[in-house]
Amino acid sequence: MSAIAALGRLRAAATGAAQPAATVRHRHLSARPLVLVPYVLAGEAFAPLAVLVGTDRDRPHLLAVPQPRDRDRRFAHAAELGRLLLPYLGAFAAETETIERRGDDPYERSLDAPQVLVPTAGGVEYLRLLGRSTRFRRTDGEFAVAEEVPLLGRWSTWLADRAGVPGSSVLLAMTDLLTQAWVTGQSALEDGDLAALLAWIDPPAGQRGDRAARAVEGGPTAGPATDPAFDERLVPLIAAFDEAVAAERAEAAGAEARTDLGPRGRDAEQAIRDALAAELMPTWDRVWRGVELLGALPAGGSVAGRWEADRASYSFFAADLADPESRPQPRVPGAVSAAAQLATRERAQARLDAEQVRDDPLLMAAVRLAGEAFRGGLIAVDAERMVAEPGKKTARPRPMLTFATDDEPLFGPGTDLACVERPDAKARVLEAEPGRVVLELRGGMGGGKAPKPGSVPEVGEVLCWTSLIAEFRRGPDWPAVEDTPWTHGGPPPEPEPEVASDPDDDALEEWS
Amino acid sequence: MTTVPTGRAAGDPAALAAAATDAVLADLGSGAHRGVVVDSPPGAGKSTLVVRAAGELAQAGERLMIVAQTNNQVDDLLVRLVQDHPALTVGRLSATGYRLPPALVGTSVLNAEKAEALDACAVVVATAAKWALVQDRRWPWAIVDEAYQMRSDALLLVARLFDRALFVGDPGQLDPFATVDTSRWHSLSYDPSQSAVVVLRRHNPDLPVHRLPVSWRLPASAAPLVSEAFYPFTPFRSGTGPGERLLHFGAAREHDAYDAAVDVAAKSGWGLLELPARFTAAADEEAVHAVATLAARLLARGGTTIGERTPDGVPLDASRIAIGVSHREQRARVESALRDLGAAEIVVDTANRLQGREFDVTVVLHPLSGRRDATEFHLETGRLCVLASRHRHACLVVARAGIPDLLDAHPTADPVHLGVPVSFPDGWEANQAVLAELARHRVALSG
Numbered sequence: 001m002s003a004i005a006a007l008g009r010l011r012a013a014a015t016g017a018a019q020p021a022a023t024v025r026h027r028h029l030s031a032r033p034l035v036l037v038p039y040v041l042a043g044e045a046f047a048p049l050a051v052l053v054g055t056d057r058d059r060p061h062l063l064a065v066p067q068p069r070d071r072d073r074r075f076a077h078a079a080e081l082g083r084l085l086l087p088y089l090g091a092f093a094a095e096t097e098t099i100e101r102r103g104d105d106p107y108e109r110s111l112d113a114p115q116v117l118v119p120t121a122g123g124v125e126y127l128r129l130l131g132r133s134t135r136f137r138r139t140d141g142e143f144a145v146a147e148e149v150p151l152l153g154r155w156s157t158w159l160a161d162r163a164g165v166p167g168s169s170v171l172l173a174m175t176d177l178l179t180q181a182w183v184t185g186q187s188a189l190e191d192g193d194l195a196a197l198l199a200w201i202d203p204p205a206g207q208r209g210d211r212a213a214r215a216v217e218g219g220p221t222a223g224p225a226t227d228p229a230f231d232e233r234l235v236p237l238i239a240a241f242d243e244a245v246a247a248e249r250a251e252a253a254g255a256e257a258r259t260d261l262g263p264r265g266r267d268a269e270q271a272i273r274d275a276l277a278a279e280l281m282p283t284w285d286r287v288w289r290g291v292e293l294l295g296a297l298p299a300g301g302s303v304a305g306r307w308e309a310d311r312a313s314y315s316f317f318a319a320d321l322a323d324p325e326s327r328p329q330p331r332v333p334g335a336v337s338a339a340a341q342l343a344t345r346e347r348a349q350a351r352l353d354a355e356q357v358r359d360d361p362l363l364m365a366a367v368r369l370a371g372e373a374f375r376g377g378l379i380a381v382d383a384e385r386m387v388a389e390p391g392k393k394t395a396r397p398r399p400m401l402t403f404a405t406d407d408e409p410l411f412g413p414g415t416d417l418a419c420v421e422r423p424d425a426k427a428r429v430l431e432a433e434p435g436r437v438v439l440e441l442r443g444g445m446g447g448g449k450a451p452k453p454g455s456v457p458e459v460g461e462v463l464c465w466t467s468l469i470a471e472f473r474r475g476p477d478w479p480a481v482e483d484t485p486w487t488h489g490g491p492p493p494e495p496e497p498e499v500a501s502d503p504d505d506d507a508l509e510e511w512s
Numbered sequence: 513m514t515t516v517p518t519g520r521a522a523g524d525p526a527a528l529a530a531a532a533t534d535a536v537l538a539d540l541g542s543g544a545h546r547g548v549v550v551d552s553p554p555g556a557g558k559s560t561l562v563v564r565a566a567g568e569l570a571q572a573g574e575r576l577m578i579v580a581q582t583n584n585q586v587d588d589l590l591v592r593l594v595q596d597h598p599a600l601t602v603g604r605l606s607a608t609g610y611r612l613p614p615a616l617v618g619t620s621v622l623n624a625e626k627a628e629a630l631d632a633c634a635v636v637v638a639t640a641a642k643w644a645l646v647q648d649r650r651w652p653w654a655i656v657d658e659a660y661q662m663r664s665d666a667l668l669l670v671a672r673l674f675d676r677a678l679f680v681g682d683p684g685q686l687d688p689f690a691t692v693d694t695s696r697w698h699s700l701s702y703d704p705s706q707s708a709v710v711v712l713r714r715h716n717p718d719l720p721v722h723r724l725p726v727s728w729r730l731p732a733s734a735a736p737l738v739s740e741a742f743y744p745f746t747p748f749r750s751g752t753g754p755g756e757r758l759l760h761f762g763a764a765r766e767h768d769a770y771d772a773a774v775d776v777a778a779k780s781g782w783g784l785l786e787l788p789a790r791f792t793a794a795a796d797e798e799a800v801h802a803v804a805t806l807a808a809r810l811l812a813r814g815g816t817t818i819g820e821r822t823p824d825g826v827p828l829d830a831s832r833i834a835i836g837v838s839h840r841e842q843r844a845r846v847e848s849a850l851r852d853l854g855a856a857e858i859v860v861d862t863a864n865r866l867q868g869r870e871f872d873v874t875v876v877l878h879p880l881s882g883r884r885d886a887t888e889f890h891l892e893t894g895r896l897c898v899l900a901s902r903h904r905h906a907c908l909v910v911a912r913a914g915i916p917d918l919l920d921a922h923p924t925a926d927p928v929h930l931g932v933p934v935s936f937p938d939g940w941e942a943n944q945a946v947l948a949e950l951a952r953h954r955v956a957l958s959g
């Protein structure tokens with residue numbers, strides 16, 4: 001925790017009111033997000049119980065599984081969810097712009113992309129597991145499922161994968177968004193509870209945040225794990241549903257076997273739906289309240305740039321999905337793709353770290369306190385300075401800038417710095433002593449013999465310089481999959497059929 | 513569990529070490545294996561082995577590439593190579609803007625940005641990052657140095673360049689790290705965030721693994737503790753016995769806790785300067801001041817070190833002292849404090865960057881000093897192992913009181929991942945072992 005974050009927490013604890021953790025919003029917020037509040041059955045590895053879903057705060061759709069252990073109902077639920085989600089997820093692919101790339105073919109990038117908001121980090125994991133359990137299902141043969149099911153699986157997998165890329169905004173947990181913007185006086189673990197977190201940030205009128213957070217304790221949880229007290233109420237309802245179904249089957253025995261529910265079964269199902277709706281609705285409202293609060297914050301300057309990367313990823317994925325040859329994402333990545341994924345994420349993290357502090361003076365304050373940045377007034381400029389660097393014959397413009405500052409930067413001579421106010425400027429530290437920093441301007445002056453007009457700061461400018469630099473680095477050239485070296489197990493064998501062929505043994509199916 | 517060696521076990525350490533090296537070279541020469549792994553504890557002659565193996569392979573007419581992790585490591589290796597094998601044609605592949613350091617100017621080392629320019633060289637040395645850019649070249653042999661500090665994704669980028677390789681490294685030092693959460697790859701045998709050797713051995717379990725059994729750096733006072741705490745299953749011993757390394761200081765003048773700590777360390781090889789318990793930020797001002805003052809005092813006391821190579825004694829000057837910390841901010845603050853004390857020449861660095869370096873006396877700011885919690889970063893065994901194994905004579909630790917209690921309050925609670933080899937030793941236990949030893953050499957500094 002940075003000194004600024006620690007101070008924020010102390011202030012929040014002392015005053016009972018959440019404190020700002022950022023001055024801007026660091027994630028994209030869609031004009032039309034889709035909110036998804038999932039619940040799973042306790043005691044099962046992954047048995048979806050209910051979902052509250054929709055793009056309109058006033059019109060949530062409740063999907064519930066009255067007997068979550070019944071696999072037919074489970075996949076019927078996945079199909080139903082798919083019918084709701086797929087139109088939304090696919091809707092953004094049609095409108096595109098052409099993006100030119102240096103040294104590569106141009107590509108089509110969608111103008112917007114879907115954004116799914118879940119209450120907590122558990123919701124991201126829910127979508128990952130949903131993808132894992134559905135993307136390999138087949139739409140023909142013994143265990144056929146509706147065509148929406150594997151498609152939904154591939155979309156959920158894309159969303160959950162993308163959520164792991166630092167700075168991405170296609171799938172976000174509301175608790176993460178809120179804790180990026182505000183700090184509370186409670187622990188990080190308690191901040192993971194949406195009800196308590198939102199109570200701190202947005203307490204009822206006239207109430208302190210800490211008291212409001214205490215007041216919501218014991219209420220419905222944001223899921224996907226259920227509250228044990230709710231489980232106690234749910235168990236008899238599911239039992240009643242099972243009884244009703246069994247009774248109706250018995251009545252119908254001898255006549256034509258019926259699979260749909262009779263009036264008794266429908267009543268039992270409705271009781272479960274009512275209980276779930278009451279439990280899920282408070283969280284639904286809280287997520288939308290969070291959207292309102294975050295919408296009131298201005299977006300950081302680099303948010304749109306990162307959203308472009310999300311839009312590109314979306315377009316590539318949508319195009320791949322449309323290709324009849326394409327296959328579901330593999331169960332585990334190969335050696336080469338795992339390494340490429342890690343490299344991509346590390347580059348995204350470095351970019352995010354550098355961009356966020358540039359966008360946000362409060363985050364920059366923490367960096368300045370840690371000695372990795374300083375802000376100061378320019379007191380002297382030697383704009384005529386020319387230096388011939390070792391190994392170079394001609395002298396290049398290297399203006400010398402002297403700043404006065406109260407900050408205590410801890411970087412020594414030779415450190416490369418970037419400037420917040422002048423994004424093109426690049427400089428290197430010549431001297432740093434208490435109260436005074438001398439820099440050499442090295443970039444952003446054009447290629448001429450003299451710096452281009454306006455590129456050298458003038459005396460009196462107050463500038464912030466940091467050693468956190470968002471370098472654009474090209475990814476390395478990974479070997480082709482079939483060239484995986486012996487140190488990493490050699491080329492992988494040909495992929496095996498994804499679904500076991502023996503229909504008698506359910507356990508043989510590829511579930512993960 | 514294997515038995516732990518004592519400072520002076522039976523057998524001549526020089527003979528033990530030579531036998532181990534010969535076995536490595538025999539395995540290399542046999543051509544029976546695609547790879548050979550050598551585990552080397554701190555100061556066990558890893559570089560000597562690399563230089564010798566390079567010489568033998570080159571003599572056998574095999575072209576050789578050497579992969580190191582940093583530019584400094586490349587330069588250090590080159591200096592050793594041209595010293596020991598002056599007749600060898602050696603190339604250095606380097607990035608634009610790199611210039612040979614003074615020690616290599618005027619030697620036979622050929623520096624180039626492109627591999628084509630070095631095709632005539634018997635040995636080419638470069639960093640892993642630079643090797644990753646080389647195309648259309650292949651070497652029959654490679655030596656991968658500091659292979660435990662290399663991430664497996666870096667090995668994936670260079671493994672296409674060689675047929676066979678010798679992997680050398682210290683398994684006890686800091687594991688490579690990633691800046692993002694890596695749990696999604698944890699159960700993969702080719703986890704890109706794991707070290708190159710771990711992945712190599714999971715895919716090639718039959719590769720011979722050798723161990724260098726003698727630390728020439730660590731004194732008899734340190735080898736048993738470091739071996740037991742950080743290498744519980746692969747014990748090693750010190751090359752020197754008790755009393756072969758001596759550290760003398762002039763008479764104390766201040767007669768304060770700093771002098772007392774210096775005297776304790778001179779006598780026992782270890783010292784703990786303990787500040788009163790307190791929760792602090794990473795850049796704990798009092799601890800930073802204590803670390804800098806202690807190092808400056810070491811210098812001011814005019815010490816002399818006597819060892820097997822220097823029986824007449826060598827003055828303990830600033831170049832023989834180092835300060836080890838965990839965070840860059842701590843380093844910057846200690847450096848600034850040293851400047852105020854007029855001892856700016858003393859090296860201060862983080863554990864990551866002290867890896868592979870050697871000093872006579874070290875002053876260490878304990879990674880857990882002043883912390884409220886024991887996070888994975890601060891508990892990492894490699895960090896403490898690096899900090900506690902850089903010295904030839906003595907190691908002085910500065911810490912806030914209460915670390916054993918902190919450890920007791922934070923037992924390891926990391927999730928266990930299926931299919932992942934258990935890594936030993938356990939950071940928690942290693943920390944306790946080191947603290948138990950340090951407690952015997954404790955000097956309290958009143959706040």
